Amino acid sequence: MKVLFFGISKDIVGKSEMEISDLTKKTTVNDLKNYLKDEFPEFSNLTSFAVAVNSEYAKDDVSLERNDEIAVIPPVSGG
Amino acid sequence: MNKKIVEIVDTINTSQVYAELSHPHSGGICVFVGAVREFTNNEEVVALEFETYKSMAIKELDKIAEEAFEKWQLNAVVLQHAVGAKKVEEPVVVVGASSAHRSECFEACRFLIDTLKERVPIWKKEIFKNKSVWVSAHP
Numbered sequence: 001m002k003v004l005f006f007g008i009s010k011d012i013v014g015k016s017e018m019e020i021s022d023l024t025k026k027t028t029v030n031d032l033k034n035y036l037k038d039e040f041p042e043f044s045n046l047t048s049f050a051v052a053v054n055s056e057y058a059k060d061d062v063s064l065e066r067n068d069e070i071a072v073i074p075p076v077s078g079g
Numbered sequence: 080m081n082k083k084i085v086e087i088v089d090t091i092n093t094s095q096v097y098a099e100l101s102h103p104h105s106g107g108i109c110v111f112v113g114a115v116r117e118f119t120n121n122e123e124v125v126a127l128e129f130e131t132y133k134s135m136a137i138k139e140l141d142k143i144a145e146e147a148f149e150k151w152q153l154n155a156v157v158l159q160h161a162v163g164a165k166k167v168e169e170p171v172v173v174v175g176a177s178s179a180h181r182s183e184c185f186e187a188c189r190f191l192i193d194t195l196k197e198r199v200p201i202w203k204k205e206i207f208k209n210k211s212v213w214v215s216a217h218p
């Protein structure tokens with residue numbers, strides 16, 4: 001699945017978009033968060049981070065579908 | 080008819096906001112402008128750099144505007160945020176509301192900026208002379 005990265009999360013993974021093939025069936029937001037923390041330990045140092053599915057904040061138990069637009073949302077700091 | 084403007088822009092034009100909020104039924108117009116401040120914890124900031132997840136940011140800005148219309152009797156709401164590099168004193172965000180009397184627009188204006196800061200996917204990097212820091216990223 002394709003995942004978009006912004007802000008500090010983009011710096012952590014080194015790109016703004018990544019294809020993650022390790023995650024396949026029955027993947028949830030929580031699985032993606034754990035995968036990212038395992039692959040890139042710096043995610044654990046963040047204040048928090050959220051995942052958006054199709055431009056909406058998604059809770060941990062939401063399942064991710066192949067065609068969803070998935071994005072990692074580190075702590076926001078607009079204004 | 081209510082007026083609603085939610086935008087991500089390259090440059091904030093603060094002189095437009097009055098016309099955007101002006102309404103025949105509004106006797107009060109309240110505006111908040113956020114700008115780049117020179118010092119953060121006594122360190123000199125050279126610039127701020129903003130990036131956004133635009134499609135989601137517009138959705139969230141729109142939800143905040145709709146929530147404000149539900150909470151208060153408002154005739155117009157504006158939420159605009161800039162992206163890109165911004166220098167000291169440049170405006171980066173403008174929000175505002177207009178209503179028949181002042182109390183509604185004052186309350187709504189505070190809600191607009193506080194809620195924007197809480198949940199709209201926009202990220203700010205502080206550029207200092209020798210380093211740069213993503214704001215709020217670490218505890």
